[in-house]
Amino acid sequence: MRCILAMFWSGSLVLLGNYRNMGPDSWIAFLLAAVFFLPLLWIHTRLIQIYPEKNLFEMIYETFGKILGAVCSLFFIFFAIHLSSLVTRVFGEFIQALSMPETPQTLTIALILLIAYWSVTNGPENVGRTSKFLWNIIWLSVAATFFIGIKDMNFENLKPVMETDLTTLVGGGFSICMLSLGESILCLSFFSAVPKKESPKKIYLIALIGFLIVGLIAILRNVLILGPTVTSLYYFPSYAAVSVLTVGDFFSRIEVLIGIDLMIAGLVKISVCVYTASLGLTKVLHAPNQKTMVAPCIMLIIALAIPAFKNTIDIFDFFPYFTVYSTVFEVFLPFVLWITAEIKSRLKSAPARPEPAES
Amino acid sequence: MDESFIIYIGFYVLLIFTDLIPDIRKKDKKSLWIFIPVFIATLTMNIMSAAGFSFPSINQPIIQILKNTLHM
Secondary structure (H helix, E strand, O other): OHHHHHHHHHOOHHHHOOOOOOHHHHHHHHHHHHHHHHHHHHHHHHHHHHOOOOOHHHHHHHHHOHHHHHHHHHHHHHHHHHHHHHHHHHHHHHHHHHOOOOOOHHHHHHHHHHHHHHHHHOOHHHHHHHHHHHHHHHHHHHHHHHHHHHHHOOHHHHOOOOOOOHHHHHHHHHHHHHHHHHHHHHHHHHHHHOOOOOOHHHHHHHHHHHHHHHHHHHHHHHHHHHOHHHHHHOOOHHHHHHHOOOEOOOEOOOHHHHHHHHHHHHHHHHHHHHHHHHHHHHHHHOOOOHHHHHHHHHHHHHHHHOOOOOOHHHHHHHHHHHHHHHHHHHHHHHHHHHHHHHHHHHHHHOOOOOOOOOO | OOHHHHHHHHHHHHHHHHHHHHHHHHOOHHHHHHHHHHHHHHHHHHHHHHOOOOOOOOHHHHHHHHHHHHOO
């Protein structure tokens, strides 16, 4: 579960490298994002504690009942499908822009979704096992590229520290939180497979620390190698930073490793979203089996992904709007869910009033 | 129409073999009630976009709502 969370958050790393207005302080904004996520982390873990061994939609139905539960579930299903269509399109754009400009984007998107379809129809355990294996590839390659790049790094690029004004930093931290960490509300659909005795706080915190270390290393690598000004010029700075690295005269073009990392993280993120959406549809439509709902979700995602953006500029222009729009699904709805669940659980566990004695 | 058309057809044919045919064999009516309309609607959309028809992005209404309510 820790690896699912870490991989899910890493699925946004391809987008997080672009800090146009934060210069050398982008790593501070990244740390701020983790601080902003702590209250959301508390809400997520509290929900798991109130409803152990239940998935997100079971929690919603137990809290809100049948009708309101269905309405709330539809919101999360829409968010899961929309998010996965955006991520799919971003990765299609990434591959076409940087690796395979002649390959039609439709093919890339269709292949990504077919892999996600295969992964999810094999069960959530498959997503977990895959994440556990792939997480090792991600942190190893990020660490390797950092150490290979040490000779190309200029530590002066981190100065001046805290030159960016606080409003921009806080805004940047909030954006990063909404773009990656906050989306993990969708991962609650996997917690029905986590035994009651496991501490959800421990799971989340270990995953968060792992993601923070990897993300921080990636951001620092980009800024130290390219410099803050050049980093802000690229839409995918991780790819650009690693492309300048060489090991002697025989080992170069390592950027394909970053491409692979970002793709596998994106695949896990899409798989999580597809699983969540199909689980939600199963609950709302009273479908017999979650696996039968995967194909409709995949078809909806491909239909939404293709027209989602016109070009790469469009993707990054949508960011500020996405930050605000996703707040509804990542902050507001989980907060309402938690408050209602907390009140219901306290009322349930309140001791019954003793009957007044007859005089 | 170009290679996108072939890609979409291949994608949907694969889904027919992996999902639709097993559902028909199992006589899973509920799944078919959901699969078939989504299949027809999304296949039509994708073929029209491969033919050059431009569908509006789902992001546009979100951007409009945010611009109108929050003056972003």
